Amino acid sequence: MEFSINDTMINLILFGPPGSGKGTQSDFLVEKYNLHHISTGDMFRSEIGGKTELGLLAKSYMNKGELVPDEVTISMLKKRVEDNPGVQGYIFDGFPRTVPQAEALDRMLEEMGQSVNLVELKVGDDELRRRLLERGKTSGRADDTNVDTINNRIQVYKDNTIPVATYYDSHGKAAFVEGEGAIEEVTNRLFNVVDSL
Ligand code: B4P
Numbered sequence: 001m002e003f004s005i006n007d008t009m010i011n012l013i014l015f016g017p018p019g020s021g022k023g024t025q026s027d028f029l030v031e032k033y034n035l036h037h038i039s040t041g042d043m044f045r046s047e048i049g050g051k052t053e054l055g056l057l058a059k060s061y062m063n064k065g066e067l068v069p070d071e072v073t074i075s076m077l078k079k080r081v082e083d084n085p086g087v088q089g090y091i092f093d094g095f096p097r098t099v100p101q102a103e104a105l106d107r108m109l110e111e112m113g114q115s116v117n118l119v120e121l122k123v124g125d126d127e128l129r130r131r132l133l134e135r136g137k138t139s140g141r142a143d144d145t146n147v148d149t150i151n152n153r154i155q156v157y158k159d160n161t162i163p164v165a166t167y168y169d170s171h172g173k174a175a176f177v178e179g180e181g182a183i184e185e186v187t188n189r190l191f192n193v194v195d196s197l
Pocket of ligand 1: 016017018019020021022023024025040041042044061062063065066067068069073093094095096097101131132134135143153179180181182183186
């Protein structure tokens, strides 16, 4: 695997439960820090839209609020990074969601001579349910319209994904931001944290 190495790269994992604002805030971070945005959720949705084999597989997990298997997700992510060398940094939105995904990401960045910092958006469960159901009214996303699916996504986050934050925290590479409040307020909190990294 060939990567171009740039010492000034900023690599961020924007982390948080479903509906915490990862997709929303990624746009502002991308613009301010000139990062390349990689959203595994968007990638899967694009595969579903294209009715590809990967899309059909992903849909069967996503519509139940389950995680797509690590093997599939990691190889898709690696390909996206390989296809976009020489950028100023990456923002990983919705990835990693499991410890094996985190370990795979760290190995890949290490090969590039790079590392990554995790920033977690903290949002309470009631607010997550409210936001996702609200988005479901217009997005048509099957995983945003059913409250049982939303609750399962929140539970999967607690069981499988929170350990990712613990993993980065144990390496001194995690920061936390209050994710409730106006979108602009959250953006400013994130900028302050990223500026201090
Ligand atoms: P994702 O696409 O990553 O989606 P998400 O977690 O639901 O949403 P996100 O956090 O980005 O949404 P946002 O808050 O911005 O994942 C979907 C599915 O894909 C997963 O369940 C899984 O099946 C699969 N998947 C993805 N990555 C995977 C991986 N690595 N491994 C395995 N499976 C994977 O937006 C939510 C709403 O809140 C929006 O309507 C927004 O406008 C609103 N909002 C945002 N900020 C707000 C604020 N401050 N106040 C009020 N509303 C706000």
